[in-house]
Amino acid sequence: MTFRIATMPGVIVSKWTRVWAERRPMTPVELIRTDETSQVAVLREDRADVSFVRLPVERAGLSLIPLYTEVPVVVLAIDHELTLLDEVSLADLVGEHLVPVGPTASADATREAVALVAAGIGVLLVPMSVARMHHRKDVTHRPVTDAEPTRIGLAWREDRTTADVEEFVGIVRGRTARSSRGPSDAAAGTDDDASEPAAPPSRQGRGPGPARDDRRKGSDARRTGRPGPPRGRRRGKR
Numbered sequence: 001m002t003f004r005i006a007t008m009p010g011v012i013v014s015k016w017t018r019v020w021a022e023r024r025p026m027t028p029v030e031l032i033r034t035d036e037t038s039q040v041a042v043l044r045e046d047r048a049d050v051s052f053v054r055l056p057v058e059r060a061g062l063s064l065i066p067l068y069t070e071v072p073v074v075v076l077a078i079d080h081e082l083t084l085l086d087e088v089s090l091a092d093l094v095g096e097h098l099v100p101v102g103p104t105a106s107a108d109a110t111r112e113a114v115a116l117v118a119a120g121i122g123v124l125l126v127p128m129s130v131a132r133m134h135h136r137k138d139v140t141h142r143p144v145t146d147a148e149p150t151r152i153g154l155a156w157r158e159d160r161t162t163a164d165v166e167e168f169v170g171i172v173r174g175r176t177a178r179s180s181r182g183p184s185d186a187a188a189g190t191d192d193d194a195s196e197p198a199a200p201p202s203r204q205g206r207g208p209g210p211a212r213d214d215r216r217k218g219s220d221a222r223r224t225g226r227p228g229p230p231r232g233r234r235r236g237k238r
Contacts, residue, residue, distance in 0.1 A: 003164050006032040006042045006051035009107045010070075010129035011152060013052065019171045027164065036104035043157050049165055054104045054127075055151040064155040065169065070103075070127035072147035077120050078138050087143045097122035103130065103150045110134055 003024070007013055017029050032048050040057050042048040055066070074088060082088055099122040101113040110126065111134055117124050118138040127150050131141040154172055156165050 002028050002030040003168065004030045004032055004048040004050075005168075006034045006039065006048035008034055008039055008052055008054055008104060008152075009110060010127055010133045011052045012129070016168070016171050020168060023167065023171070023177055024164070033107070035106035035109075036102065039104065040155065043155060043160075046157075046160070049160065049162070050154055050156045050168055053153050053155050055153050057153075057155065061158055062155045063158050063161065064153050065173070066151055066153045067172065069149040069151050070129055072125060072144045072149055073128045073131050073141040074144050075114060075117050075124040075126060075131050075134075075139055075141045077117055078140055080120075080123070082123075082142060083140055085142060087145050089146050090144065093123065093125075093144075099124045101126070103127050107133075114139060 003020070005013060005017070013031070017031075020027075020029060032042060034042055034048075034051065034053075039051055039053045040062070043051050043062065052067075053064075057064070074082070074093060076083055082092060085092070099113045099116050101109055101124060103126055105113075110124075110130060113124050114134045114136065116122060118136065125144065125147060128141070128143070154169065156169075
């Protein structure tokens with residue numbers, strides 16, 4: 001019997017599957033690649049036990065916990081003039097041809113869109129994880145400061161909240177094997193706003209911020225040190 005995990009392009013789950021292998025060595029993992037049309041369908045059709053989804057999704061009959069947000073970037077041809085900037089705004093993209101591929105598109109569709117960008121036909125807005133997944137030498141990407149970020153969540157069917165599902169949700173939420181909280185707590189926090197976000201895998205969106213004491217130390221240092229240069233957009237290298 002395998003534990004079936006569905007994932008969207010750009011979502012890296014190895015951090016959690018390694019922990020799963022340690023705690024459930026007798027239950028191997030099967031990874032299922034999804035896209036916009038299948039990220040929830042795999043659950044409703046019982047082809048996956050859990051699914052990492054890009055929000056929003058249709059929530060009827062599903063339990064869901066939010067995990068992290070993804071930085072939006074624009075993919076550009078390597079010789080595009082906007083590569084002179086370290087970051088861009090939506091206003092910088094006015095007049096550019098946007099290749100119409102959304103963040104939940106299939107890997108093949110995104111790969112074709114990146115090829116169009118490389119050919120100088122347009123630019124592409126995607127989450128940073130997707131841009132990194134489709135990196136090639138003739139394109140690059142820049143963060144878009146005022147674009148709406150995408151969110152990643154973990155979903156499963158309410159009527160299929162098995163012991164394995166509860167264990168995996170606990171792993172994603174960062175609970176240790178010796179945690180005093182039982183795995184059944186996994187189904188309790190299914191509201192997007194009330195659930196505590198889990199830490200994402202490395203290089204996957206925005207992780208937790210620094211501790212309060214660290215922030216205070218940084219603030220004290222700023223008060224006693226010399227003021228730094230004004231913040232603003234820097235011109236980057238091609």
